[in-house]
Amino acid sequence: AQKITQTQPGMFVQEKEAVTLDCTYDTSDQSYGLFWYKQPSSGEMIFLIYQGSYDEQNATEGRYSLNFQKARKSANLVISASQLGDSAMYFCAMREGWASYDKVIFGPGTSLSVIP
Amino acid sequence: DAGVIQSPRHEVTEMGQEVTLRCKPISGHDYLFWYRQTMMRGLELLIYFNNNVPIDDSGMPEDRFSAKMPNASFSTLKIQPSEPRDSAVYFCASSPRDRIDQPQHFGDGTRLSIL
Numbered sequence: 001a002q003k004i005t006q007t008q009p010g011m012f013v014q015e016k017e018a019v020t021l022d023c024t025y026d027t028s029d030q031s032y033g034l035f036w037y038k039q040p041s042s043g044e045m046i047f048l049i050y051q052g053s054y055d056e057q058n059a060t061e062g063r064y065s066l067n068f069q070k071a072r073k074s075a076n077l078v079i080s081a082s083q084l085g086d087s088a089m090y091f092c093a094m095r096e097g098w099a100s101y102d103k104v105i106f107g108p109g110t111s112l113s114v115i116p
Numbered sequence: 117d118a119g120v121i122q123s124p125r126h127e128v129t130e131m132g133q134e135v136t137l138r139c140k141p142i143s144g145h146d147y148l149f150w151y152r153q154t155m156m157r158g159l160e161l162l163i164y165f166n167n168n169v170p171i172d173d174s175g176m177p178e179d180r181f182s183a184k185m186p187n188a189s190f191s192t193l194k195i196q197p198s199e200p201r202d203s204a205v206y207f208c209a210s211s212p213r214d215r216i217d218q219p220q221h222f223g224d225g226t227r228l229s230i231l
Contacts, residue, residue, distance in 0.1 A: 033216040043205060045222035052217055091159065096218055103149075103172060103222060106159040 003027065004092055004107030012113050013082045020067065021077040022090030029037045031051075032076040033094045035104070036064070047105040048090075051075055079112075087114045118142070120223035122208050128229045134196040135224045136214045139208030140189055147211040147222060150183055150193050165191065198230045 006023045013019035017078045025034065034046040051066045059066045079086055092107040096114040121140040129135055129154040141148045141226040149164040168185045174185070180199070195202055205227050209220040 018126060031216060037222075043227070044224050045207065045209075047219040047221070050217055075135055103161050103164060108158050 004094055006090075006092055006110050008108040008110045009108075010111040010113070012115055013079075013102040015084060015114055015116050016081055018078060018080045019077070019112065021081055021090050021092075022074070022113065023076055023107060024072070024074045025094050025103070027072065027094065027096050030098045032094055034068070035064070035095070036075075036077045037063070037091045037093060037106075039088075039091065040085075041088070042061070045091075049077070052104045082114045084114050084116060087112060118209050120208055120210050120221055120227055121207075122223035122226050125224065126227045126229075128231065129198060132197045132229050133196065135192060135198045135202075135229070135230075136226060137193040137206050137208075139191045139193070139223060141191070141208070142212075142221055143189065143208030145210035145221070147220075148185060148191050148208040149207075150191070151207040151209065152204045153207060153225070158199070159207075162193070200230045203228055203230050 003026045007022055022086045034051045038046045038048050039065045042075050049061045049066055051065045051068050058068050063080045067078055067094050089111050091100045091109045095104045123138045146167055148152055150162040151159050152162055153159045160175055162175045163183045164171055168188060170207045181195055183193045205225045207222050207225045209222045211218050211220045
């Protein structure tokens with residue numbers, strides 16, 4: 001079963017507008033971490049932002065923020081004031097467990113295109 | 117600080133040949149991961165190491181694939197013999213100690229094409 005779901009295979013946003021990329025996850029663990037990565041057309045994977053399951057505040061990192069709704073098991077990425085350089089694939093990922101390391105599971109990704 | 121270094125960046129070879137992909141993790145990182153990315157299957161974890169010891173290789177597709185980590189600063193992923201369906205981008209990533217909030221740091225990937 002899919003543990004990370006990203007329902008938007010592709011999205012468009014006008015430059016300078018905000019955009020929300022959806023991510024829902026499935027876990028029975030109480031302790032887990034959620035990550036977002038960006039993959040531009042050049043191919044590298046760039047870490048953007050992290051949200052812990054016990055964090056009370058939504059994570060923010062510059063123009064990136066997370067809309068974390070634990071009860072709904074969603075961790076949507078919000079990009080404010082979109083720029084042309086934001087055009088890329090975006091992956092949501094989850095790590096489960098606390099006491100011991102577990103592998104990170106990646107979602108299928110969302111392709112974002114920023115329109116001038 | 118230097119990031120994760122992968123080589124080669126691109127590899128084109130004929131079916132049946134042995135392919136060796138190399139990775140140097142970030143110094144001090146205890147975990148190393150090998151991923152494969154394709155359009156059809158997305159990003160798949162192949163194997164990961166902790167302190168040079170393989171922990172989980174359940175993602176390795178078949179016996180043609182093998183991975184080693186002889187020391188803390190070097191790992192290889194080998195495919196022998198290679199097949200066209202192995203064509204993909206292979207990423208190496210590393211992560212520091214066992215902390216749930218630690219992101220994985222990725223190399224730039226090796227784009228592998230098997231003809």
